[in-house]
Amino acid sequence: TYRSMVADVEQGREPVTWEFRAKHVDRTYRWMSAVSSPIIDEGGVLTGRITTLRDIDQQVRDRQALARSEQTFRLAMAGAPHAMAVVGLHGPILQANQVLRDLVGREESWLTQHNEAELLHPEDAEADREARDQLLAGDREFNSHEARLVASDGREIWVQHSLALVRDEHGMPVFYVSQFQDITEARETRSALEHRASHDALTGLINREELDRRVAEHLDRAHGSNAEIALLYCDLDNFKKINDGRGHAAGDAVLKSAAQRIRSVVGAGSVVARLGGDEFVVLLADAPDLASALAVA
DSSP states (O other): OHHHHHHHHHHHOSOEEEEEEEEOTTSOEEEEEEEEEEEEOTTSOEEEEEEEEEEOHHHHHHHHHHHHHHHHHHHHHHHOSSEEEEEOTTSBEEEEOHHHHHHHTOOHHHHTTSBGGGGBOGGGHHHHHHHHHHHHTTSOSEEEEEEEEEOTTSOEEEEEEEEEEEEOTTSOEEEEEEEEEEOHHHHHHHHHHHHHHHBOTTTOOBOHHHHHHHHHHHHHHHHHHTOOOEEEEEEOTTHHHHHHHHOHHHHHHHHHHHHHHHHHHSOTTOEEEEEETTEEEEEETTOOSHHHHHHHO
16 A cells, blocks of 8 residues: 555655554554655656655544444344334435335335335324424434334235434434334234123123223213213023023024124114123113113113
8 A cells, every 4th residue: 555655646746645554652553644745846856755644543443333333233134033224304214124125015216215104004104203203302212102004015014113213423313213013913813812801702792891891981971971871681581492492502593693683773882792691781872861762672
C-alpha cells in the first residue's frame, strides 16, 4: 500500500490520501490517515513529498464495529426462525427475510415497494399505529400484540407482532424492527378450547356456567337502562321414554333437534342454553313486556 501511494504521488503529481496502521511504541498498531502531497521545483521536477498524519484509530474501530454489527444483524435476520422486517419510520419495508416472504407469499421486490400497513388486516392498522406512537414517545422499548397479516392469496394469518424501535447514538429514531410469529394454529386451538369450556358438546348451545355469566351481564345492562329481560325454562315431556325405548343415540338426536327448533323461534339477540339432560333455558334480552315473552314461550 505504501509503495502504491508513492507511485501515485510521483506519477499523478497530485495529493493522495490513504489509511494505514502504524506501529506504536507499546508494540500495538494504530490506524492513521495520511495525506501525501508532491514537492515540485521550478523546473517541474519532483523533489520530495510532504505527508501529514492523523490518528483515526477510534474512528476506524467504530466503523469496523458498525460493519460487524450490521453483518451480524443481516445474518440474524436471514437465520431467524420467525418472519422479520426492517421498516422505515413512515412505514416502508426496507428489508424482509425469507420467512416473511414465504409467510405472506410475496417477493422481496413487492415488499420493499409497499408499506408494512399494507400487509396488515385493516382492522388491526390502528393498533399498529398506536404501538409505533408509544415507541416514538419513549413510553416503551418494545411492543408485542396479536394482529393479522393478509397473504397474497387473501388468507388471514394471526401473528404475534413484536415491534422495536432502533435509535442512533444520539437517541434519534432510525427504523423499526418487526417480528411476526405465526400463531394461527395456536389461536384456533385456544378458540376451540374456550368454545368447549362454555358450550354443550352435543347441541352446541351454551352451558350452565356461560348462561350464568351472560345473565349477569344482561342484568347489569338492564339495571342501567331500565330495560326488561325474560328467562324461559323448558324441558321435554316424556324424554325418558325415548332414551329407554329407543336408546341414547335416538335421545341425542331428539335433543339436537329440540335445540335447533328452540333457536329457530327466538330472536337473534336471545340466548339459548342447555342446562343438562332435557332442560333448556332461553334468555330474551329484548322482551318489551310479559305478553311478548309469553308469545315466544
